[in-house]
Amino acid sequence: MTSHEASSTPTVSITEAPPNVTVLLQTPQLIALYTIIRDIKTQRADFVFYSNRIIRILVEEGLNHLPVQATSVSTPTDLTYKGLKFEGKICGVSIMRAGESMEQGLRDCCRSVRIGKILIQRDEETAEAKLFYEKLPEDIKDRYVLLLDPMLATGGSAIMAVDVLIAKGVPVERILFLNLISSPEGIDVFAKKFPKLKVITGFIDEGLNEQKFVVPGLGDFGDSWS
Numbered sequence: 001m002t003s004h005e006a007s008s009t010p011t012v013s014i015t016e017a018p019p020n021v022t023v024l025l026q027t028p029q030l031i032a033l034y035t036i037i038r039d040i041k042t043q044r045a046d047f048v049f050y051s052n053r054i055i056r057i058l059v060e061e062g063l064n065h066l067p068v069q070a071t072s073v074s075t076p077t078d079l080t081y082k083g084l085k086f087e088g089k090i091c092g093v094s095i096m097r098a099g100e101s102m103e104q105g106l107r108d109c110c111r112s113v114r115i116g117k118i119l120i121q122r123d124e125e126t127a128e129a130k131l132f133y134e135k136l137p138e139d140i141k142d143r144y145v146l147l148l149d150p151m152l153a154t155g156g157s158a159i160m161a162v163d164v165l166i167a168k169g170v171p172v173e174r175i176l177f178l179n180l181i182s183s184p185e186g187i188d189v190f191a192k193k194f195p196k197l198k199v200i201t202g203f204i205d206e207g208l209n210e211q212k213f214v215v216p217g218l219g220d221f222g223d224s225w226s
């Protein structure tokens with residue numbers, strides 16, 4: 001088989017999803033990045049480097065979903081350029097631990113961005129999410145929130161995190177969830193529970209196994225990262 005043939009039939013994401021879900025364009029570059037981070041033989045340094053590349057693409061796509069307003073600037077050729085500027089304040093919120101891996105990618109695109117944290121851990125026996133801790137910007141209700149977690153399995157952790165944000169007064173339509181890999185059942189439950197929230201995911205996988213891990217997935221993202 002030639003390399004061209006080999007690359008012509010990669011496994012790509014499921015694209016059927018609720019209307020508030022955007023799946024990243026399944027380009028050869030993106031699939032190649034996912035191939036590296038899913039490979040059990042990939043060493044940590046490469047896992048971090050290539051995950052960061054996907055995170056950067058997710059953040060860039062996420063920023064496309066924030067509101068903009070018209071603005072004009074004068075160029076050095078003494079002409080006017082009619083452009084756009086972002087409207088409103090943003091912040092990031094990571095679902096610890098694994099979500100912290102996405103903070104730098106957000107900082108690389110949004111200078112001095114405020115970042116809050118919510119520690120939610122799945123019970124290893126029942127896979128149920130438990131909330132341990134949160135530390136969020138005081139004025140979070142006035143901001144657009146980019147919620148960060150690389151993995152979405154049952155959806156329990158993401159739902160719990162959104163409930164925390166709502167309890168802090170954040171309007172659900174100002175929340176954008178950025179995620180690397182999700183299960184079809186998890187993303188369906190999550191996106192339908194919060195139809196006004198937007199989800200940007202890189203990949204919707206085949207499903208969940210008996211331990212409620214995403215498959216084929218990549219195992220425990222937090223373990224591979226740290």
Ligand code: PRP
Binds near residue numbers: 157186
């Ligand atoms: C993993 C993952 C998500 C969650 C997804 O975190 O990072 O937060 O599970 O599962 P769910 O959709 O079924 O809730 P985990 O609780 O294992 O903690 P970690 O980030 O410390 O690995």
